[in-house]
Amino acid sequence: MEKIKSNLIEAIKGTYPDAREQDHEGNRLDFYVKKQCVPSILNYIKGEGYIHLSHIAFVDWIEEGEFELIYIVWSPKDKIKIFIRARVDRENPLMPNIESIWRQANTYQREAREMYGIQFEGFEAPNEFVLEDWNEIPPMRRDFDTQAYAEETFFHRPGREDAMDVREAIIERSREEIPDFAKKYSR
Amino acid sequence: MINDKNSQKIVDILQNWARKHSLFVLAYGTGCGAIEIPPTMTSRYDAERFGIRGAATPRQADVLLITGYLTTKTLKRVIRVYEQMQDPKYVIGFGSCTINGGMYYDSYNTIKVLDKYLPVDVYINGCMPRPESVISGIVKLQSLIAEGKANGAAKYKENLDWYRANQKKIIPNWVMPEYNW
Amino acid sequence: MELILNILGAIATIVLAFTVGMSYGGIVRKITARVHNRMGPPWYQNFIDAFKLAGKTTAINHGIMQHFGPAFIMVSSIVSLMIVPVLNGGGWFENLNFGGDLIFLLYIMVFGPLGMALGAGQTGNPNSAIGITRGLSQMVGFEIPWVMALVALMVQFDTTSIVDIMRIQNESGTWMMFSSPFAFIAAVMAMLGMFRYSPFDIVGAPTELASGPVSENGGKYLLTMMSSGSIFAFVKLTLYVDLFMGGADNLIILVLKTFALYMIPVLYGIVSPRYRTEQSIRFFWGWPTFFGLLAILYAVFV
Numbered sequence: 001m002e003k004i005k006s007n008l009i010e011a012i013k014g015t016y017p018d019a020r021e022q023d024h025e026g027n028r029l030d031f032y033v034k035k036q037c038v039p040s041i042l043n044y045i046k047g048e049g050y051i052h053l054s055h056i057a058f059v060d061w062i063e064e065g066e067f068e069l070i071y072i073v074w075s076p077k078d079k080i081k082i083f084i085r086a087r088v089d090r091e092n093p094l095m096p097n098i099e100s101i102w103r104q105a106n107t108y109q110r111e112a113r114e115m116y117g118i119q120f121e122g123f124e125a126p127n128e129f130v131l132e133d134w135n136e137i138p139p140m141r142r143d144f145d146t147q148a149y150a151e152e153t154f155f156h157r158p159g160r161e162d163a164m165d166v167r168e169a170i171i172e173r174s175r176e177e178i179p180d181f182a183k184k185y186s187r
Numbered sequence: 188m189i190n191d192k193n194s195q196k197i198v199d200i201l202q203n204w205a206r207k208h209s210l211f212v213l214a215y216g217t218g219c220g221a222i223e224i225p226p227t228m229t230s231r232y233d234a235e236r237f238g239i240r241g242a243a244t245p246r247q248a249d250v251l252l253i254t255g256y257l258t259t260k261t262l263k264r265v266i267r268v269y270e271q272m273q274d275p276k277y278v279i280g281f282g283s284c285t286i287n288g289g290m291y292y293d294s295y296n297t298i299k300v301l302d303k304y305l306p307v308d309v310y311i312n313g314c315m316p317r318p319e320s321v322i323s324g325i326v327k328l329q330s331l332i333a334e335g336k337a338n339g340a341a342k343y344k345e346n347l348d349w350y351r352a353n354q355k356k357i358i359p360n361w362v363m364p365e366y367n368w
Numbered sequence: 369m370e371l372i373l374n375i376l377g378a379i380a381t382i383v384l385a386f387t388v389g390m391s392y393g394g395i396v397r398k399i400t401a402r403v404h405n406r407m408g409p410p411w412y413q414n415f416i417d418a419f420k421l422a423g424k425t426t427a428i429n430h431g432i433m434q435h436f437g438p439a440f441i442m443v444s445s446i447v448s449l450m451i452v453p454v455l456n457g458g459g460w461f462e463n464l465n466f467g468g469d470l471i472f473l474l475y476i477m478v479f480g481p482l483g484m485a486l487g488a489g490q491t492g493n494p495n496s497a498i499g500i501t502r503g504l505s506q507m508v509g510f511e512i513p514w515v516m517a518l519v520a521l522m523v524q525f526d527t528t529s530i531v532d533i534m535r536i537q538n539e540s541g542t543w544m545m546f547s548s549p550f551a552f553i554a555a556v557m558a559m560l561g562m563f564r565y566s567p568f569d570i571v572g573a574p575t576e577l578a579s580g581p582v583s584e585n586g587g588k589y590l591l592t593m594m595s596s597g598s599i600f601a602f603v604k605l606t607l608y609v610d611l612f613m614g615g616a617d618n619l620i621i622l623v624l625k626t627f628a629l630y631m632i633p634v635l636y637g638i639v640s641p642r643y644r645t646e647q648s649i650r651f652f653w654g655w656p657t658f659f660g661l662l663a664i665l666y667a668v669f670v
Contacts, residue, residue, distance in 0.1 A: 131296065132260045133360045139295050147293035153357060155300040157287040205420040209413070233406040235397075238413055243578040244495075246428065246586035249420075273586045274425040 218255015306339030389598025437487010444480030499580025510561030516660025565637030
């Protein structure tokens with residue numbers, strides 16, 4: 001497996017010198033690439049036997065002003081999954097369309113367009129995917145405040161304002177310290 | 188004699204008794220609660236001994252069992268289903284999500300309080316309610332029917348404008364048939 | 369005077385058929401529940417259901433045929449009830465038994481499903497349309513062994529009258545299920561499809577089709593269909609008892625015989641999953657048709 005991995009890294013870095021690899025233990029291998037290279041890299045590794053597009057995941061790096069798209073590809077022959085990671089500008093998120101490589105990418109791209117507002121070049125699909133009559137900013141973006149939206153849109157039954165924060169109750173009972181990073185999320 | 192008030196009362200008592208003992212339940216399995224329906228109906232908890240029976244279509248159903256959270260998208264379908272049902276009809280809200288939003292209290296696409304949109308006769312608390320509580324909720328509904336107090340459908344008809352306003356607030360694109368029976 | 373007595377007899381027959389059929393339905397639910405290791409509803413549950421359905425409003429209008437569909441089924445059930453002799457020697461339940469009734473019965477028994485098809489077709493519900501298609505396909509399946517069995521009986525005893533067949537059985541002292549066994553086997557196999565219990569419940573399959581043809585009918589329409597189904601079940605069972613088990617001398621024997629016969633599709637159904645349409649038709653065109661053919665050969669040559 002290590003040999004297959006190093007061969008793959010060599011081949012990809014030979015063609016795309018600015019691709020950066022990150023080797024994980026086991027059967028996982030990550031590549032950080034430029035967004036223009038994504039279709040050609042996917043095309044290449046599909047020819048190498050990585051025929052299954054497991055998923056396209058999306059991450060909103062709001063602090064860096066970027067979205068990250070992670071194409072997870074699996075080879076049933078080598079038993080290795082490759083993560084192709086590409087970043088795109090948050091203000092103008094335009095990604096290359098990979099629908100011609102894998103047709104099932106259509107579903108993921110529709111989801112990305114609706115939930116994150118990421119656009120794809122020459123991508124044609126019905127406008128609504130899961131949401132209906134949605135007029136706000138895409139709801140999975142981190143600058144969308146879902147609690148404020150919910151409080152404004154829906155009726156709420158009074159009586160859960162004093163609901164105990166479970167974490168604080170547990171800590172009080174067992175006299176533990178809250179770690180600093182967790183305090184930010186505690187109510 | 189026929190339209191006498193007392194004879195009407197006797198007919199009501201008889202009809203309420205029959206309604207109580209033959210509830211056709213349409214389980215609208217939108218949320219996770221749908222998984223509690225099979226154990227309720229099958230051999231361990233056997234809801235059929237109360238005369239409860241699954242109905243496959245809204246036309247035949249008496250009880251609409253809303254199992255779990257309702258998104259704004261499924262609420263539209265639930266309203267449609269509820270309005271297709273024939274009188275007398277009852278609604279059971281099932282699980283915390285229908286009562287106050289439950290764990291989805293801050294979600295952008297699930298409604299929190301069901302009885303603002305549909306007339307709920309009985310709520311069953313829990314996340315998820317176990318089959319015992321489902322059965323106790325249904326028995327509660329039966330006792331309400333026997334007393335003639337389960338009149339959610341009449342409430343819906345009287346306050347249709349209020350319910351419609353609430354529904355249209357979260358379903359802006361309203362294309363549905365008129366409710367006129 | 370005679371006319372009034374006849375009408376009273378007809379009404380008594382309908383009430384009897386309704387009561388027995390509905391009670392059988394309730395008992396079947398109870399038996400199913402006991403097989404599943406449940407308590408089950410009481411045996412009179414179907415009467416409560418019927419009473420409740422009568423009290424429901426029915427505010428659906430899809431057109432005239434939708435209202436006629438349940439009426440057609442009811443008419444078909446009652447006409448076939450009038451033709452089938454209930455007891456040996458007639459008595460109160462003589463009704464309309466006449467010379468060529470077996471052939472007429474064959475026609476009138478398919479009238480109900482056809483009326484149902486028209487009614488359900490107008491509701492515009494896709495589930496109804498699929499259910500109707502399946503029902504008619506399955507009917508094509510089980511009608512063949514069933515007609516073969518009847519033709520074998522007609523050829524063997526040279527008569528098309530049910531009353532005559534009952535008389536022959538009583539005179540000779542042997543039931544038809546012993547004197548023409550192959551016809552009985554074919555007819556019983558066809559009965560499995562006629563009653564639409566599992567594995568042949570492809571018409572109203574609740575989880576697939578949302579109860580199929582009746583999916584747009586609630587309230588009083590459902591009541592009409594339910595009661596006509598019960599009456600029709602009684603008719604079919606009585607017909608089998610008349611043809612193959614020597615009829616019945618009084619009501620108690622009739623109930624015992626029909627119940628014993630009814631248990632064949634019910635008990636076979638409880639332990640079976642559901643067939644697909646083509647599997648069902650393949651079943652009926654297999655062994656049942658073979659036995660039907662054998663019955664005709666037996667009738668002609670023996």
